Amino acid sequence: VGGLSGSQVLGVTSVVLTGVWMGHYHGGFAWDGTEQEFNLHPLCMILGLVFLQGDAILVYRVFRNEAKKNVKVLHGIIHLLALIISIVGMVAVFDSHRAAKYPNMYSLHSWCGMATVVLFSLQWVMGLLFFLFPVASSWLRATYLPVHAFCGLGLLAMAVGTSLLGITEKLLFSIMSSYSRFPPQGVLANVLGLLLVCFGVLLCYIITREEYRWPPNPEEESLAVHFKTLTEGGSPTMP
Amino acid sequence: VGGLSGSQVLGVTSVVLTGVWMGHYHGGFAWDGTEQEFNLHPLCMILGLVFLQGDAILVYRVFRNEAKKNVKVLHGIIHLLALIISIVGMVAVFDSHRAAKYPNMYSLHSWCGMATVVLFSLQWVMGLLFFLFPVASSWLRATYLPVHAFCGLGLLAMAVGTSLLGITEKLLFSIMSSYSRFPPQGVLANVLGLLLVCFGVLLCYIITREEYRWPPNPEEESLAVHFKTLTEGGSPTMP
Numbered sequence: 259v260g261g262l263s264g265s266q267v268l269g270v271t272s273v274v275l276t277g278v279w280m281g282h283y284h285g286g287f288a289w290d291g292t293e294q295e296f297n298l299h300p301l302c303m304i305l306g307l308v309f310l311q312g313d314a315i316l317v318y319r320v321f322r323n324e325a326k327k328n329v330k331v332l333h334g335i336i337h338l339l340a341l342i343i344s345i346v347g348m349v350a351v352f353d354s355h356r357a358a359k360y361p362n363m364y365s366l367h368s369w370c371g372m373a374t375v376v377l378f379s380l381q382w383v384m385g386l387l388f389f390l391f392p393v394a395s396s397w398l399r400a401t402y403l404p405v406h407a408f409c410g411l412g413l414l415a416m417a418v419g420t421s422l423l424g425i426t427e428k429l430l431f432s433i434m435s436s437y438s439r440f441p442p443q444g445v446l447a448n449v450l451g452l453l454l455v456c457f458g459v460l461l462c463y464i465i466t467r468e469e470y471r472w473p474p475n476p477e478e479e480s481l482a483v484h485f486k487t488l489t490e491g492g493s494p495t496m497p
Numbered sequence: 498v499g500g501l502s503g504s505q506v507l508g509v510t511s512v513v514l515t516g517v518w519m520g521h522y523h524g525g526f527a528w529d530g531t532e533q534e535f536n537l538h539p540l541c542m543i544l545g546l547v548f549l550q551g552d553a554i555l556v557y558r559v560f561r562n563e564a565k566k567n568v569k570v571l572h573g574i575i576h577l578l579a580l581i582i583s584i585v586g587m588v589a590v591f592d593s594h595r596a597a598k599y600p601n602m603y604s605l606h607s608w609c610g611m612a613t614v615v616l617f618s619l620q621w622v623m624g625l626l627f628f629l630f631p632v633a634s635s636w637l638r639a640t641y642l643p644v645h646a647f648c649g650l651g652l653l654a655m656a657v658g659t660s661l662l663g664i665t666e667k668l669l670f671s672i673m674s675s676y677s678r679f680p681p682q683g684v685l686a687n688v689l690g691l692l693l694v695c696f697g698v699l700l701c702y703i704i705t706r707e708e709y710r711w712p713p714n715p716e717e718e719s720l721a722v723h724f725k726t727l728t729e730g731g732s733p734t735m736p
Contacts, residue, residue, distance in 0.1 A: 361677040366665050366690045373691075408705060412698055419658040419694070423665050426605050430669040438600040451605045452612075455658070459651050466647060 261464045262320065268457040269309040275450045276304045283443045284432070291357030295350050300424060302347025307374065307417040308454060310340035312461045315410055319464060330389055337382050344375060367423035374416040381409055411462050418458040422451045500703045501559065507696040508548040514689045515543045522682045523671070530596030534589050539663060541586025546613065546656040547693060549579035551700045554649055558703060569628055576621050583614060606662035613655040620648055650701050657697040661690045 280287065280297035287301070288294035314336035321329045348371075355362055362368065388394045388402050425447050429437055437444045519526065519536035526540070527533035553575035560568045587610075594601055601607065627633045627641050664686050668676055676683045 364677045364679055364683065366661060366668070366687045369687055369691065370661070370694065404706075408702060412701070415654055415658075416694070419654075419661060422605060422609070422658060422662055426662050426665050427669065429605070430666065430673075434669075438603045440603055444603065448605045448608055452608065455609065455655070462651070463647060467643075 261460060262316065265312065265316065265457060265460050265464065268453055268460065269312060272450060272453045272457060273301070273305050273309050275446060275453065276301050279443065279446055279450065283446075289350075291354055293354065293358075295357075296354035298350040299347045299354075300421075300428070302343050302350065303371070303417075303424070304421055304454070306340040306343030306347060307378065308414070308421060308457065310336055310343065311378070311414055311417060312457060314340060315414065315461065315465060334382075334386060334390060337385070341379060341382055344378070348375060365423075365427060367420060367427050370416065370420040370423060374413060374420055377409070377416075378413050381406070381413060407465075411465060414461060415458055418454050421454050425451050500699060501555065504551065504555065504696060504699050504703065507692055507699065508551060511689060511692045511696060512540070512544050512548055514685060514692065515540050518682065518685055518689065522685075528589075530593055532593065532597075534596075535593035537589040538586050538593075539660075539667070541582050541589065542610070542656075542663070543660055543693070545579040545582030545586060546617065547653070547660060547696065549575055549582065550617070550653055550656060551696060553579060554653065554700065554704060573621075573625060573629060576624070580618060580621055583617070587614060604662075604666060606659060606666050609655065609659040609662060613652060613659055616648070616655075617652050620645070620652060646704075650704060653700060654697055657693050660693050664690050 280301055284297050285294055287297050289298070314333050317329055317333050317336065321332070352362060354360075363372065384402070385406060388399055388406070394402070429444060429447055433441060433443060519540055523536050524533055526536050528537070553572050556568055556572050556575065560571070591601060593599075602611065623641070624645060627638055627645070633641070668683060668686055672680060672682060
């Protein structure tokens with residue numbers, strides 16, 4: 259429980275710090291093709307791809323005693339929300355770049371970010387097909403589940419890493435000459451970067467540790483048996 | 498086996514690309530306080546903290562049939578080599594900064610990098626005390642082992658992330674005005690970044706997947722029993 263509340267404190271603080279950074283130091287938010295539209299990009303990406311993606315992963319640890327089906331649907335819905343918010347964040351950067359005639363997709367940040375969003379979308383569609391629609395056989399589901407979980411944590415790590423690249427780019431583009439004199443904006447953005455790393459590490463820790471505790475959960479065990487029965491019976495559907 | 502050779506191809510290619518980047522585009526290497534001394538920084542960090550740290554982790558998968566004690570010592574020696582090389586890389590950057598009168602430790606890259614090296618040193622000392630010296634009880638060893646393994650993968654991820662930050666910093670400091678026109682140096686450095694991400698992801702995949710296959714290994718099983726006997730017997734030493 260300490261780990262879970264800690265992750266929420268880190269996640270909310272990160273989103274708030276991003277808002278303060280863009281709001282206080284870069285003129286706030288708007289949707290008009292100016293720098294204020296660009297400012298929505300970091301806010302949306304950190305809210306969507308870091309905080310909400312992390313919380314969508316955590317639902318399996320928070321709602322351990324709910325019906326599995328409901329938790330799955332919640333997991334999918336929060337991820338969908340994360341995807342929509344991050345697409346808004348992507349549109350914001352492309353749109354503000356077009357208005358300012360800045361080129362796109364040349365930096366390591368943009369390459370990593372695009373890869374993360376495309377793979378995240380793919381992961382969401384695969385999750386929908388394998389786990390919510392009765393398309394995949396239970397054998398396929400059981401085989402894909404650890405891959406899905408690994409890729410999920412990998413995508414969260416990529417989202418955090420890409421955020422740090424974005425923080426560095428933004429600082430060097432806007433305050434390169436004063437960055438080395440530890441201005442408040444530079445320190446605030448560095449601290450934001452460290453908080454994002456802590457959020458990612460804590461989340462991976464909670465998920466991988468709790469995994470060891472899955473078998474003793476009675477609901478899990480009955481589900482596992484159910485799985486096995488279905489596999490042996492050869493029925494392709496599963497509640 | 499495919500995964501292991503793939504990881505070596507990715508790791509060696511990353512080190513070579515770093516050498517080509519610094520050697521061909523930034524004037525090569527020297528130890529004289531000039532930019533050529535700085536050039537040793539990326540090379541040493543990627544060789545030490547990414548490639549060698551990764552390979553030190555992999556020894557447990559490569560030498561599965563060797564005596565556990567020998568593999569442990571090899572794991573420690575490769576990590577020590579990684580630590581020494583990365584300290585050389587750190588000295589290179591501080592020394593070249595001092596000669597050029599550049600300030601230190603203000604960027605997110607430097608904060609993340611310093612945290613990684615300090616935590617890496619701590620992890621190495623803890624590993625030595627817990628697993629190679631007969632100081633910790635077998636109960637302590639067994640409790641610390643999953644934490645040690647988790648922190649190891651976390652440190653590798655931090656090393657990769659910090660490398661990407663360094664790549665972005667170096668590109669923006671040296672070719673900011675031309676970066677957006679896709680110059681060969683920019684593309685080479687971006688590709689290097691993606692290769693490092695692939696190395697990190699593949700390595701984490703190999704380690705977490707193979708973990709499921711540990712119990713069936715007879716040596717492991719006998720060791721586990723041995724562990725249990727020792728714990729119950731209360732003897733503090735273990736071969």
